Amino acid sequence: MSTSETVIAVSGLGKVYQSGFQALKSVDLQIRRGEILALLGPNGAGKTTLISIICGIVNPSSGKVTVDGYDITRDYRRARSLIGLVPQELTNNLFDTVWATVTLSRGLFGKPPNRAYLESLLRDLSLWDKRNEKMMALSGGMKRRVLIAKALAHEPQILFLDEPTAGVDVELRRDMWAMVRTLRDKGVTIILTTHYIEEAEEMADRIGVINRGELLLVEDKAVLMRQLGKRQLIIQLQQPLTALPAAVAGKTVELTDNGSTLVYTFDAQCEQTGVGDLLRALAREGVEFKDVNSSQSSLEEIFVGLVHDSNQQRSRA
Ligand SMILES: Nc1ncnc2c1ncn2[C@@H]1O[C@H](COP(=O)(O)OP(=O)(O)OP(=O)(O)O)[C@@H](O)[C@H]1O
Numbered sequence: 403m404s405t406s407e408t409v410i411a412v413s414g415l416g417k418v419y420q421s422g423f424q425a426l427k428s429v430d431l432q433i434r435r436g437e438i439l440a441l442l443g444p445n446g447a448g449k450t451t452l453i454s455i456i457c458g459i460v461n462p463s464s465g466k467v468t469v470d471g472y473d474i475t476r477d478y479r480r481a482r483s484l485i486g487l488v489p490q491e492l493t494n495n496l497f498d499t500v501w502a503t504v505t506l507s508r509g510l511f512g513k514p515p516n517r518a519y520l521e522s523l524l525r526d527l528s529l530w531d532k533r534n535e536k537m538m539a540l541s542g543g544m545k546r547r548v549l550i551a552k553a554l555a556h557e558p559q560i561l562f563l564d565e566p567t568a569g570v571d572v573e574l575r576r577d578m579w580a581m582v583r584t585l586r587d588k589g590v591t592i593i594l595t596t597h598y599i600e601e602a603e604e605m606a607d608r609i610g611v612i613n614r615g616e617l618l619l620v621e622d623k624a625v626l627m628r629q630l631g632k633r634q635l636i637i638q639l640q641q642p643l644t645a646l647p648a649a650v651a652g653k654t655v656e657l658t659d660n661g662s663t664l665v666y667t668f669d670a671q672c673e674q675t676g677v678g679d680l681l682r683a684l685a686r687e688g689v690e691f692k693d694v695n696s697s698q699s700s701l702e703e704i705f706v707g708l709v710h711d712s713n714q715q716r717s718r719a
Pocket residue numbers: 419420421423424425443444445446447448449450451452
């Protein structure tokens with residue numbers, strides 16, 4: 403399967419809510435078939451608005467979205483039938499049983515009944531034993547599992563997960579990620595929003611960062627980390643220093659740990675990292691090392707840096 407084929411095309415998408423609040427500003431985004439795309443952003447960035455528009459729950463104010471070629475406004479039914487959405491909030495009828503909830507959901511999308519498929523779905527989500535329980539009798543975690551089953555009941559090609567692991571326990575979180583991987587292996591395209599950067603780092607093929615209604619970037623996870631990641635050289639000293647040695651003045655070196663560690667931050671992309679020069683300069687000054695390690699900045703640091711920069715640019719404008 404080609405991973406570069408676009409399955410969802412978003413162009414110039416804008417949203418102004420009735421209150422006059424502009425939640426999205428001309429977003430362009432191409433989602434590739436079969437990928438896991440993580441949308442990261444702080445609270446109120448516009449992540450839910452973006453996915454709600456693609457899923458046909460919120461009307462766009464401007465721009466265009468197609469899902470597998472179908473326009474989400476003109477060909478609403480066809481576009482929507484390709485999508486499963488696991489929303490942030492519980493939306494089930496509490497008086498229905500688990501089984502009724504999933505069969506109804508499948509039927510709503512015009513799919514013929516398929517007991518075997520729904521049974522395997524409920525088994526995968528550890529819900530089979532609960533199939534005859536009413537929704538109101540389930541724990542919060544179980545209700546979440548039902549939301550996932552409901553989203554998958556019509557065998558969608560694309561699955562949206564809106565903050566799927568916010569407030570869920572470790573077990574459900576693990577199950578959820580296992581399920582996401584299995585679905586990806588079956589060719590399902592997965593878009594998830596999250597505040598948990600570690601999750602994006604672990605799961606996603608590509609990462610989009612949204613801030614204040616703008617998509618700041620979409621990039622392959624590995625490329626993002628390589629391009630924006632700073633590396634650090636951590637030098638533990640034999641003897642603590644009271645001040646930075648003159649030979650390293652003007653370099654991006656800091657003295658930490660009560661003077662017992664020097665940290666040199668450099669651009670991992672650069673051909674000339676300056677590591678050799680730095681170590682030679684220190685040696686010339688008679689500074690002895692106990693240990694030297696290097697580390698790569700985490701996605702979290704990259705993300706915080708990006709959002710910080712974009713907020714600063716805005717306040718200057
Ligand atoms: N129906 C609405 N009417 C007016 N403003 C809204 C409406 N829904 C969302 N907003 C505003 O739009 C902005 C984006 O909200 P959205 O829910 O898309 O953000 P988010 O990135 O998903 O945030 P979170 O991570 O907190 O879920 C917020 O400032 C929110 O208050």
